[in-house]
Amino acid sequence: MLAQYQIDLKRHFLSATNIVVYAALVILMLGTFFAQTGKPNTTQAGLYSDYAASGDALSNEIIALRKQKYRTASENERLAQKVKERSYFDQIIMTASAGPATDVDQLNTVLLNYAKYTQRVTAADPHIRLQLIKYTGESLDRSLLGRTKEVTFYNYLLKHHIREIPVGAIHAPATNYLTYAFLYHISPFLIIAVFLVAMAELFTLDKREENINFTNILPISKFKVLLTRVLVSLTLYIPIFLAAVLSVFVVTGLHNGWGAWDYPLVYSLDGKHALIMTLAQFMLRFIGLIFTILLFFIVLNTATSLFWPTIGTNFIIAGAVLLTGLPAVIAQSAVGSIAKFLPSAYFNYAALILHQTSWPTLGYFGGIAVLLSWAIFLLIGTFGVVHHRQLL
């Protein structure tokens, strides 16, 4: 089996498809980088502008309320509320007005203070409409969990003396750039689809190059040949993916700075409490999950190539399975509670890792277990088909 692995690896290693896959991944990941090339770094100015815009909205509301000659009791309450909010915003805007020279801890302190205030108010009455900071490119979360997440986030930033880097940051440092790319900028389905093309090519190479009959007279079980191909695929795709990630990290790092792996992402396991996941933890989980997803699709291709040995058919079948992981499909009520036992529930790695899925799942490790179980199930099915054919 070692000789089979060695020759298969050498054959597929020399394939031009590997270069294409690597290039496609790098181009996908560098999309934001290219779009920002030549632009000045306006991240801090943008943040200030976000604070100021929220402050202005607040001021306008206060002015409008004050202009009313006769205010009801609830309007007086609302005015008092807005004045209180405005006082927090004044501190934030004043502290942030120094631009890049702003003291990080001071800014984090005033942002944390406001986050704590909004958390208290929301906890007391979730219907009170607070003026929240609307960051460019991010959605507002008015829920108590959203407020709790913000408190946890600024607490962490303050404790670790880290400057906030928003999702829409221009020239984000490499650590943030990569994480945001996988979380927000590139669809997980696109990354997986790139590999599906490569898999369809790899698993049909024998047929296309007309040396399938050589493979079929080898004095080893056909199942071992297929198993070898699974190992070869993993041996190729893991380094290709890591090389693409490393290349993007180096390119963005040299241009934008390297950043810190302990920068926080906030998530919640139970919908009540907020937890911190560092960028390093995210990347480790992401790599673990994407490799498991790739393994599942490799095994799926192994099975389908037994019946349909053409690139197009293999890609279409694997692509169709991939599309069942789209939120619009997997979150359908028709799929119901069985969704969490389907591999499709775990293709959207970004949502899964940050526990933001709108469909039932078994969590990160449960997802890995489900994907591996399906891969094993498919392998057993493949073994059954091959064994049956050899007995014919």
Place this chain on the structure above:
Amino acid sequence: MLTVTDLSFSFKHHPIFDHLNFSIHDGELVGLVAPNGTGKTTLLRLLCGLLLTAADTLVLNDIKLYQHRTKYLKQLFFLENSNQLYSELTVADHLTYVKAMWRSQIDIASVIDELEMRDYYKKKIKTLSLGMKQHVLLAMYIISDAQTLFIDEPLNGLDPTSIQQFEHIFLQLKNAGKSMVISSHQMDSVGRVSDRVFFLKDQQIIDVKNTGQDMLTIYNQTFLKAGD
């Protein structure tokens, strides 16, 4: 010994072979002769299990193909033509691979020397001429050390010197106890090396013992219509 019992095969309802029965003994070299499209390659594919046959049709040294496929295949080697070589890999890659897969003890270097392949041993298959590729194929057969060899038109693209070299090696392998079925259109060569010749005609095998008669005359008598 290869024993074939009641072998029938049809392609899209068109019968190719009809109830064939034959044996090939150890150390026997059988020539396989027929006009193009008659089924020479199909027969060789059937003998290797590349095409489906009935369960008990093929027995090689007491091993039935569909009971012990791996053991059956371990005893034979068949590579249809040089197009099935891996074009991006080198000659060395192929020979090392075959040696490992068939768990052979044959020394690669001595085969390379015998077939005078030293100059292109490290070259990729895609850079070789047809004659060179035929040498690579023959080297793979030798290195596999399989007991039974099915060789499909090995003399295509060879110069007269190489043809003599190949015939010499076929006889060496036969003397070493290998069973061989070699398909060819070169009747003079078939006459020189074969113990028996299978002429494929009308879905049957006409088994002719080679006693030194002129094989081309027999071919003409078998396949050419009166007046041709």
